[in-house]
Amino acid sequence: MKKQSIRSVQLLFLCLFFMSYSQLTTSQTRVNASDIVDRMKAGDDVSYENTTIVGVLDMTSAEEELPDLPRKKMWGGDNIESTLRGDISFVNCTFEDHVYAYFNDKNIDHTDGNSEYTFIVHFKGDVKFTACNFQKRAWFKYSEFDEDSDFSGTQFEGSSTFKYAQFPEKTSFANTTFEDDNTFKYTKFSEFVSFENAHFHEDAIFKYTKFKDGVSMNNTNFHDDLDFKYTEIRGDFDDANMVVDGKMDTKYFKHKGKRGW
Secondary structure, X not given: OHHHHHHHHHHHHHHHHHHHHHHHHHOOEEEEHHHHHHHHHOOOOEEEEOEEEEOOEEOOOHHHHHHHOOOOOOOOOOEEEEEEXXXXXXXXXXXXXXXXXXXXXXXXXXXXXXXXXXXXXXXXXXXXXXXXXXXXXXXXXXXXXXOOEEOOOOEEOOOEEOOOOEEOOOEEOOOOEXXXXXEOOOOEEOOOEEOOXXXXXOOEEOOOOEEOOOEEOOOOEEOOOEEOOOOEEOOOEEOOOXXXXXXXXXXXXXXXXXXXX
């Protein structure tokens, strides 16, 4: 009986240890966005998993550039472009605040400028935001992604924009959820891209978007309107089981050079 009691106690402690270890490994570490940005701008590769990012993740050069720029340009601002050269990887991460690879200085809370300059970030290395959660804005307008990029399984709770973005290499938005307004207007995808199993809860805007090597929208759900006006698809278009709950505008839509759906 005594040996059985000791074994029971040992088994209990063993179970408690594995339960505690499991909780530690699945819980998210908290990291300040400014620390990550410093590494990015230094050209380092950055990789985070199961991490909560605290504060605004501003990847632009605004912090460095704004002090030397005029406080306001009455005729409108110029574009200030910068490039991040390292690989960027976020897996199962939560972004509590805004994420900016683009913004105009006149309407952003975290700067005190009113110069109307536009700040844009380009990416030289691989970019991965998989199974992540953007709780506020995620703005990648005008960004160029020189290597592979992956946004699959990610949830965009706030507004998101990839307007005018360019993806010359492989990219994926499969299993992605867009809760708020979003736009891929004028976006260019040079390689085949997947939006399969994605959910768009607000208007989905693909106006003037170019898919140069095809696109999959297999089992994609558009819970509001879908704008395919002037959209051009040169490769295969998989729209099996695609559902559009709202209106769909396909005026001047082209697939493999032929106009019409």
